[in-house]
Amino acid sequence: MTADTAQSLARLAAERVDHRFKGLPPDADGLTVAELAGQRRNLFTGGFATPVLALSAERLEHNLTLMETYAARHGLAFAPHGKTSMAPQLFQRQIEHGAWGITLAVPHQVRVARAFGTRRVFLANEVVDAAALRWIAAELDADPDFELICYVDSVRGVELMDAALRDAGATRPVDVVVELTAGEGARTGVRTEAGCAAVADAVAGTRTLRLVGVAGYEGEVPKADTERVTAWLRRLVALAADFDKAGRFAGLDEIVVSAGGSAWFDAVAEVFAEIPELSLPVLKLLRSGAYVSHDDGHYRKLTPFNRVPEEGALEPAFRLWTQVVSRPSAEQAFVNAGKRDAAYDLDLPFAQVIRRDGAERPATGVSVTALSDQHAWLATTPEADLEVGDWVGLGLSHPCTSFDKWQLIPVAEADGTVVDYVRTFF
Numbered sequence: 001m002t003a004d005t006a007q008s009l010a011r012l013a014a015e016r017v018d019h020r021f022k023g024l025p026p027d028a029d030g031l032t033v034a035e036l037a038g039q040r041r042n043l044f045t046g047g048f049a050t051p052v053l054a055l056s057a058e059r060l061e062h063n064l065t066l067m068e069t070y071a072a073r074h075g076l077a078f079a080p081h082g083k084t085s086m087a088p089q090l091f092q093r094q095i096e097h098g099a100w101g102i103t104l105a106v107p108h109q110v111r112v113a114r115a116f117g118t119r120r121v122f123l124a125n126e127v128v129d130a131a132a133l134r135w136i137a138a139e140l141d142a143d144p145d146f147e148l149i150c151y152v153d154s155v156r157g158v159e160l161m162d163a164a165l166r167d168a169g170a171t172r173p174v175d176v177v178v179e180l181t182a183g184e185g186a187r188t189g190v191r192t193e194a195g196c197a198a199v200a201d202a203v204a205g206t207r208t209l210r211l212v213g214v215a216g217y218e219g220e221v222p223k224a225d226t227e228r229v230t231a232w233l234r235r236l237v238a239l240a241a242d243f244d245k246a247g248r249f250a251g252l253d254e255i256v257v258s259a260g261g262s263a264w265f266d267a268v269a270e271v272f273a274e275i276p277e278l279s280l281p282v283l284k285l286l287r288s289g290a291y292v293s294h295d296d297g298h299y300r301k302l303t304p305f306n307r308v309p310e311e312g313a314l315e316p317a318f319r320l321w322t323q324v325v326s327r328p329s330a331e332q333a334f335v336n337a338g339k340r341d342a343a344y345d346l347d348l349p350f351a352q353v354i355r356r357d358g359a360e361r362p363a364t365g366v367s368v369t370a371l372s373d374q375h376a377w378l379a380t381t382p383e384a385d386l387e388v389g390d391w392v393g394l395g396l397s398h399p400c401t402s403f404d405k406w407q408l409i410p411v412a413e414a415d416g417t418v419v420d421y422v423r424t425f426f
Contacts, residue, residue, distance in 0.1 A: 265304050290398075337376055340374060
């Protein structure tokens with residue numbers, strides 16, 4: 001950890017707890033985050049107010065270690081996607097667990113990472129905003145240790161970047177990778193190899209940009225399955241080899257080839273292992289991000305570890321604790337958390353456990369059927385034992401839209417002891 005990072009994280013620990021942070025104990029107002037963490041309060045008896053989102057300390061560490069081991073086993077550099085959590089404390093833990101750097105999606109997220117000393121950023125998006133490019137140029141010029149790589153996918157985009165960087169008086173070129181689209185109708189990226197070459201030619205015609213590799217996102221492959229994803233990844237590798245053969249990477253120390261969301265990183269590992277010997281070493285950069293908390297829905301179903309169980313298994317680390325506030329009938333109940341608190345863009349939350357009088361049991365016969373802004377609608381069968389006042393622990397689907405609803409998240413051990421608090425910046 002650099003001194004700048006340590007100082008920035010220390011400032012987070014010195015922040016005062018108050019009304020801005022939902023779910024935290026009201027009697028903690030005025031304490032610093034460090035002081036509250038030092039009290040090691042219990043999530044269930046220490047004054048926390050429902051709803052409250054918690055991260056499992058043990059599962060978080062398990063997931064960090066598993067992906068570190070996976071990347072090392074397969075010879076991959078790892079730049080986990082930070083837009084999942086937007087939590088600099090987790091960025092630092094990911095780096096301590098071997099990450100090459102952090103992937104981000106937009107310039108504001110890069111600003112957050114830089115405020116906490118992140119030295120390497122893979123910006124997995126095109127950047128044509130002149131104000132953002134001025135800031136990037138100034139950041140690169142001010143810090144020779146800062147490394148940033150971003151996408152390009154059009155000649156027009158290259159021209160806009162070049163003009164903005166020249167106007168900013170940039171002295172260091174911005175490193176770029178040509179983004180290959182995942183297919184017709186997919187998201188961003190160049191549609192053809194000839195188009196990729198034209199973009200690369202445009203980059204070569206500037207002094208403000210430097211082509212360092214190729215990249216893309218296999219999660220956008222239409223009707224994605226193993227065969228289609230593998231075929232696209234091989235196109236990406238072939239593009240890198242063609243660019244290298246054409247001398248487009250002359251003068252570099254390494255060639256960047258990057259892909260890898262959270263659903264197909266096993267295919268990325270397999271195809272990247274096939275990358276032929278090129279004129280320079282290859283940085284095989286994986287960017288999966290949802291692993292850090294995993295989930296109980298979308299990624300539980302899609303994780304590549306389902307296909308390669310011998311490699312391990314991620315564990316869902318989130319639980320949203322709510323309380324039954326109404327039980328109007330034998331078939332229905334309502335808890336005090338809704339769209340403001342829980343991810344709902346991919347799946348509704350899942351009722352997992354019920355706590356009453358300190359005892360925890362499975363939420364048998366209880367399911368979430370809908371969300372209002374501040375309520376979850378529960379359907380209950382005759383076997384459901386549920387009363388007003390019970391705590392209901394909900395599993396969530398899609399980490400990216402879970403983190404963003406909470407600014408300060410307790411990290412709790414299995415017995416409920418809260419040992420840390422994670423600050424997010426969305």
